[in-house]
Amino acid sequence: MKRAFIISALLTAQLSAFSTTNIQYLYGNFEGPTFLDTQSGNKQTVTIEHYRTFEYGDLFTFADYVHAPKGLRFTDKKNDLYGEFSPRLSLNKIADIAPSEGLVKEWYTAFQYNGSSTYHAWLYGIGSDLNIPGFSVFGLNLYRKIQDVGIDTYQLSANYYVPLGERWHFEGFSDWTTRDFLSQNQLLFDLAPNIGISKGKLEIGTEWHYYHENSYHSDNDVFQAMIKYVW
Template identity: 70%
Template sequence: MKHLLFASLLLGSGLNAFSTTNIQYLYGDFEGATFMDTTQGAKQTVTAEHYRTFDYGDLFMFADYAYTHDGLQFTHKKNDLYGEISPRLSLDKIGGFSTSTGILKETYAAFQYNRGDKYHAWLYGAGCDLALPGFSVFGVNLYRKHQNIGDHTYQLSLNYYAPLADRWHFEGFTDWTARDILSQNQLLFDLTQTIGIKEGKLEVGTEWHYYHENSYHTDNDVFQAMLKYTF
């Protein structure tokens, strides 16, 4: 599986058809009982995201750098770095056939690698893109998740993008396992025209961050202020 993941990354880097990159700054009060929370006070996060398509699939990756003045809840570290890389190989394009029917647009072999300070996980499974009213993007991926902390499990991941009124849009993702659920959803307004930016796109808005851990019945429910620049 690792060899196939590596091969897909090589394809993604060499056969770029479309790509977009953005940098985000988020600020929110994460006081609580989960591993994502702070000992006290706010947390600042800088996120770099990249998405590209290629001849045989697509590739999404991100890295989060978080800082809190008084330290995180369990590690008491002031800084935290976490990232994921998620390549998918199109079964339609590799096989030379179409699975498009009804709301189903395309099917994939899906992979993911997660990495934190002391945590890592390999995920593999299947995914698809759906054509749903109101959404320009709606992806569904089901993975088998092997991780070095916690039990191996399955993960259902949804990602979505919906244009709203002029210069507004909604986007986000939801990850569900037997152990927990994480959902991050953003409502953003395009400032590009307002402040006369000639290159890239600057957006401002909010991210609703929700995390629930089943075993200990702990959660965090945080609205963060957000700036996003896409280039």
């Protein structure tokens, strides 16, 4: 799917009230055999995420800046930048159909662009928001994935958020393709009330990062320390 079409669709839609942005710092020891690992084990990541709704859908986008002091696993690069841009158009809102109280709350057409200096992928498909007990958010998207490195494939993506009392929550995402599986899940504590700032603005915790590549049976299994500021 051409990026120009996606951007045009977003710019012609009236933005609504809700949006949120955060910045994260993560530190972990990546010593495995995958392309996500490093030559020394040490890796630091700064992530900026943004989510907003608009009149006919929603948008999630993020950028990761990675620093590996002795280089990434298969290159001498010490720094890397990667991002994703993921808009969805709500079929319910376009057809003026109220969200359902059943399992599938809302249907979407879903698009995504993934990019770095050495890799580009374009994804298109169908998405949904589900009503799952215990989850305040559960999204599921099925894409056709066209990429310039490796063979084209399909991707099933899930994103979720679970409140765990007043100050704890669990959130994350998982991506399955015919070639690999990636899951990043965060357990976070709301530190903001302890230092006198607004609730939910500052969180600390850990991220479990798991990656499996099917062809080489290689795994990347890392817990990272993290801090997150929201505005």
